[in-house]
Amino acid sequence: MSSSNIFIGEVIGTAVLILLGGGVVAAVTLKNSKARGAGWLAITFGWGFAVMTAVYMTSSLSGAHLNPAVTVGIAIKDGTWSNVPYYIAGQILGAMIGAVLVVVAYYGQFMSHLNDSAIIGDPADKPIEGAHSGNAGPVLGIFSTGPEIRIAWQNLATEILGTAVLVLAVLTQGLNAEGKGLSTLGALITAFVVVGIGLSLGGPTGYAINPARDLGPRIVHALLPLPNKGGSDWSYAWIPVVGPLAGGALAAGIYDLAFA
Template structure:
């Protein structure tokens, strides 16, 4: 699988899980209706885990333009691949939003409130204050990218790929790490960010997570869907990007 395709698939999987769990919680007549914030944050965390698990070996599983930009800023990713990765991620975000709509189509029809419908696709601040909302996204994404920079070689594996710990099996030295569970810490990081910092804005912390599904909301034939709230859309795009650059620069400094 090519890295670009992997980023598209990984981001689509992430958004299907993420938008899907939001739809399950807030749309009418679903099995998970009104099940709450813990369900939403856990669903997003598991979406990250599965997406990283599927695509990590092919692309590094950035699944987020902020992560791509942060890694490039820190000198850990090729700047020439930044734009192709971001385009694939936004396209994947759109696809995840579209698949969520297909899954919950009847429940969108059963839900009258246009803000609730938009909330499945995009973040909406609880208190609209663009300066505060922007700062919230910067802080949340800084924590995400700063954490990812230190989790980029998960398990017991050094930065150059050498195993730091080995055991002897049948006379052979075998290195060990977390294996498939190496994707889990990133999912738990996103879960924790949602619990701790997600209250003000819904923690986009990922431009593709917000922009791709917002485009889907704008073009899909939803009844009584209202505005796609483009006036707010710059916050979950540029806030995370700034947070990512600051995280990359801090990583270099330290």
């Protein structure tokens, strides 16, 4: 598996992951979307199917980590770190591309939602289930995660726990022949694990469980000239980066102790 294949695979896979995952949040959140108000179940299953699609699409290129926490977990398990920079660089770039594509797909809905909210102050613009609430901006939840209640240690612990479950599932459900990514069955199981994490542990923080998934789109939110978009909540941004990385490392440690 060459470094170029790893980088290209992770860019494509993570872009698809964010296009479909961010897309379902946009569909539920934005005005004039046919799925507006569909709720948390739609979001959790949408993200699960996004993971499944992206993994099957790019596993032959890079092993389809699509998540720095998974990359770190596998590196700790194998003791091999040489390709980690290619994985993480591809994941962050892919996440940024995916976030831009969500805006392209929902451009009219973004404009309608943001301009209507600014002009008439529609009381229906209260936070929707599955979208980020708080003072960070009316559409930030389409791009990145945020807590319902800001308690830093709890928010961090939730991200650590959710990611540890995810990465331990990846490590135990079967890697491919090269040991660098999920097997076919492992990809399907992990997609449902993502749904389960969202249903069980997604309520407090929106379950980033992936630093690239949160950081890349948050950067795009900060850069795009969307009217009335609100702030990008950089004071919280470290939690969905540090928490998942710690969770991935924790999962690798548990795997080495209990399963290796």
